[in-house]
Amino acid sequence: MKRVVITGQGAINALGHSATATQRAMAEGKCGIGPLELRDVERLSIRIGGQVQGFVAEDHFNRQQIALYDRFTQFALLAAKEAIAQSGLTFSGDLSAETGVVLGTAGGGVNTWDENYRTVYEDGKNRVHPFVVPKLMNNAAASHISMEYNLKGPSFTVATACSSSNHAMGQAFQLIRSGMSRAMVTGGTEAMLCFGGIKAWEGLRVMSKDACRPFSANRNGMVQGEGAAIFVFEEYEHAKARGAEILAEVVGFAMTSDASDIVMPSKQGAARAISGAMKDAGLNPEDVQYINAHGTGTAANDKTECAAVADVFGTHADNLMISSTKSMHGHLIGGTGAVELLACILALREGVVAPTVGYQEADPECALDVVPNEARDAKVDVVLSNAFAFGGLNAVLALRAM
Template identity: 50%
Template sequence: MHRVAITGLGCISALGHDANSHWRSAVEGVSGIGPITAIPPEKLKIHVAAEVKGFDAEKHFDPVKLAVIDPYSQYALVAAREAIADSGLTFDHGLHDDTAVIIGTGIGGAKTINEDSERIFGQGKIRTPPMSIPKLMPSAAASQVTMEYGLNGPAFGVTSACSSANHAIGEAYWMIKSGRARAAVTGGSEACLVFGSMLGWQALRVLSVDTCRPFCIDRKGMVLGEGAGVLVLERLEDAQARGARIYAEIAGMGMTSDAGSLTDPSAEGAARAIRQALDEAEIAPEGLHYINAHGTGTGQNDVAETKAIHLALGEAASQVAVSSTKSMHGHGLGAAGALEAVITARAIADQIAPPTANFTMADPECDLDYIPNAARSMTIDTALSNSFAFGGLNAVLAFRRLH
């Protein structure tokens, strides 16, 4: 078995177009939530989202190639380029054959689906653009990354709604741990702020009308986000041998399913995933320092997640620092776990826990230490990042500081 190091980070989100901007905004408690600009407001009842701002795709891509790359893949490529450059990996000496590419997404090419639907049902046309299918498939981002870097190892998309990125990163971690791959480019991507998708979320009535206030008594729901996060993972011994900078180790992964409700989360299912991640990482409950919570800001999630942390940690729950950075970068669905993995890796590297922004007053049923509004400098040797998806699919990553 191999230990697994994080040696590269890349990100694009409402907080910025690179991992450092994303992290700095999160530490400063600056929220990327604002008025939706991608869809005319008169067509919507919800008017806030955490949009990627000022993204000029033509600055990043050849306009000819751009026509066959959905924004969800564009975000993944931008984040992958940054993460790979950050890692300094060159994939030579055969490493390209041993590098996995595993990218999660909740939907895949939402914009392409939306545009094709508009053509067919809105305009009554009977033809779609010929590249629609390879643009919108939920494995498109993984393929695009393999092609750009000539990576010939195991590659696929992963989908489990809001847990997609954590499942992807966990799978990549296990591949390296077990020896199946030597390195991995992994994370999640989503570009879901399109008309049809927004109507679907509105109908579910889980979106906040103003902002995202996780764990607060006056929380009104989640705020949709978008973007991508990508990590470069490699065998710890390889990373050390080439003198790479190591942000943190991924040391454990828990995955469970509630087998209960499509929309009601189960504290027990989430707690089992937390315990599995801690067990694999050999972290005792009292040795856990920070949790980047799923923390969507919905009525149900925040209470169930608080209960799950109590169930999994017992008395140590009151000692752990917990924050939801979705209060700033929004809920990126299939990208969420990756946006949060970038933050959790930096939290360990920088020894700072980011806050839960927009915090007013805690819900009495949410009684943990949520790091309200201001980041905290603290020792972070160990951390978890939680993702709990619709459909009861839970995925929790454990991180450890390298000593």
């Protein structure tokens, strides 16, 4: 079995337009959630989100590209550019043939859906742009990255709601570990912050109107975000031979299904995913110092996740740090696990644990060290990144410092 390391990272989200800016904001405990700026916002009951501010598509893409790229694809391409540049890889010959793209997204081209529903149903037009289908399809971002960088290996998109990114990165990890690929571009992207995307989530009645406060007794729901984070996963010996800078090692992955309820999480399913990732990595409970939680800020998720962690770690749970950066960048749905992996790398590389901001009141059912409000300096050798999705689909990654 091959070892797998991370040699590049890139991002754009509410905290920053790069991986470096995002990690700096996480370390400073900044909150990127604020009032939404979008069409018909006055018709929404939810008017806050982790929106990417200051992004102008025309600054990065020409008119022909914008006609082809939904916002979720634009985000992915920008994050991929940063990650691949940092990795120092160029793709030709055998490396090109073996390297692919696996991305997570739940909605795909939601902005394109929204715009074209308006065109047909509100404006009464009978024709839409001929590229609507290739623009909105879930695999568009992965396909455009593969074309941009000559990546001819295994490429596909994973759509498992809020676990999409972790499932995607787990598949990339397994492709390299098995020897099928020497490198993979992987992560997630999402752009649901448009009228229709928010209106759909309003219907679930799980959204907060004021803030995302994971694990706090007075939490009142989740807050949507948008953006992308992309990574270059690479076989360790290949990275070592070319003298690449290694950000972290991916050492384990597990995925489970609750097989119980379409929206309510299961403690047992989450616990099996957590313990499965540790088993895959050959870890004992005492080896783990930090968990980046799914931590949505809903009562159902937070209590279930804390109970699952307590079950798996037993007495060591009291020594764990567990935080939710969704409190800062919002819930990116299919892209969320990828942005949260930046917090894991921050902890492993810099010894800085990103906080759970907005924490106000202790909840006895979430009686763990949730790193409230301020980042913490700590020696971190091993981390877990949790993702638990609607549909009961769970995915957990384990990473180690190098």
